[in-house]
Amino acid sequence: MNNKKAQMEIIGLVVIVILIxxxxxxxxxxxxxxxxxxxxxxxxxxxxxxxxxxxxxxxxCSENGERRELELREVLGDCGANTFLSDPSSGETCSREPSCDYFARVAGDLLDRTLGVWGKRYEFQVQFPRTKEELFDPQITGEAGGCEDKERDSSGLFPQPTASVGIIESVLYVCE
Amino acid sequence: MPVSLLTMAPPTNLSFVPQKKAQIHMTETIAVLFIFFILILFGLIFYAQFQKSAFKEKAEELLQKRATETMLKVLFLPELACSERSLSEDNCFELAKVQAVVDRKLFEGGTGVPTEIDQEKRDYYFSIFSYATIKVQQLSVDAADENDESYVLYDHPLLKFTKSEPTFFIVALKEAPDTYHFASLDVTVYS
Incomplete structure (x- = not known):
């Protein structure tokens, strides 16, 4: 009887310890x-x-003494138009630099000096919606890399019409 | 009834057993309670530590929330926002307005001898921004130019702050009539 009592008490203690x-x-x-x-x-x-x-x-984008101010959107549109030229070097330029090269350089630089400095990665994509062909290969990404396999936030699509090649769509992805 | 000392049986321990049993039982109960209270104490100590770190986390969360709210307030300030014929443009500041705010220290109550109106203005903007620093940095398109311009719109840091939370955003800086510059908005809040 006493053993049983002691056992019951020990069981009680164990239950308390388990609950806690x-x-x-x-x-x-x-x-x-x-x-x-x-x-x-x-x-x-x-x-x-x-x-x-x-x-x-x-x-x-002034060149040859002719003053020319454009929005980067227009430079991007020129880049799109240059893509389908048989000789891309004969296409539109900005400050004597092919539009695509100029845009990629300036956009990458501005994004690196802001998003890059703030510790964020990014991917900038431009494509023709009908053919899904990318305008920039490789994509414009930060010095720290893009957003592969990361949770990323999108700017949403920014479509713009161009003079000769239809619509192109831009999107910016930002991630940590 | 008289008892013979010779025939009286020696006292046995049987008469003391119930008392001993009770004492042992009491001791057991006290031991159990003691251990129970020790366990409760450990639980309380652990909970206190947990609450401490939870409180710290909550304070950081509130500071981040305040930083985001201050950023949003600045983005929609009519004193800075681009507007044309009563239509406002999102994520855009007018360069002329920014320069005016900086030159006249509009958010800090003005320059020169402070008047009652200046004090009211200072209090008004303090009630909106509290302890914070707000800067707009205009970036030149060509990094080699080194023509970046920095405009400090509001500078009211807490003298002995324990924590600061910077937040960043991109805005367009519009120079009349149609020129847009790429700029960053830096808002730092203090606690």
Whole structure:
């Protein structure tokens, strides 16, 4: 009878210890649970405003003494038109540099000096929606790389008509 | 009834057993309670530590939220926003307005001898931005030019801050009539 009593008490103690351990486990599990990323909204807005501003930016494409200011959007449109020329070097230029090279250089530089410095990666893609052909190969990405296999936020598609090659669509992806 | 000392049986321990049993039982109960309270104490210590780190995390979260809110307020300020014929443009500041804000220290109550109106203006913008630093950096298209321009719109850091949270955004800086510059908006909040 006494042995049984002692055993019952020990069982009681064990139950208490198990209950407290379970309680602590739940607490730890709750604290380690991933919180939803509240920065996703800001990142998405950043992607949109970055691409919108980039395409609106005015650049000086003067050459041969002729003053010529264009928006980067127009330089991109010229780049699209150059793609289908049999001799791309005979196409549109900006400050004596082929439009595609000029755009890739300036866009990459501006994005590296902002998004790159802020520790963000990006991918800038331009394609012809009908053929899915990319205008830039390789894509314009940051010095730290693109957004492969990462959770990324999109600026949304920015379609623009061009004079000779139809519509081209730009999109900027930003990730951490 | 008289008892013979010779025939009286020696006292045995049987009369003390119930008391001993009770004492042992009491000791067991006290030991159990003691261990129980020790476990509760460990639980409380652990919970206190957890609450401490949770509180720190919450404070960081609130600071980030404040940084995002301040950024959004700046982006939609009519004192800076691009507007043409009462139509406003998103993610765009007018260069002339930015320069005016900087030259006249509009968000900091003006230059020169502070008047009551200046103090009101200072209080008004402080109620919007609190302790923060707001800068617009115009980037030149050609990095080699080194023609980047920086405009400090509001500079009110907390003197002994423990934490600061910078946030960044891209805005277009419009120079009349149709020239757009690529610019970054840096907002740092302090706590």
């Amino acid at each position: 351990s379970l309680g602590m486990l739940f607490l730890v599990q709750f604290s380690l649970k991933e919180k939803p990323d509240e920065k996703a909204f800001t990142r998405k807005g950043l992607a949109f405003s970055t691409l919108s501003t980039l395409l609106k930016t005015t650049v000086d």
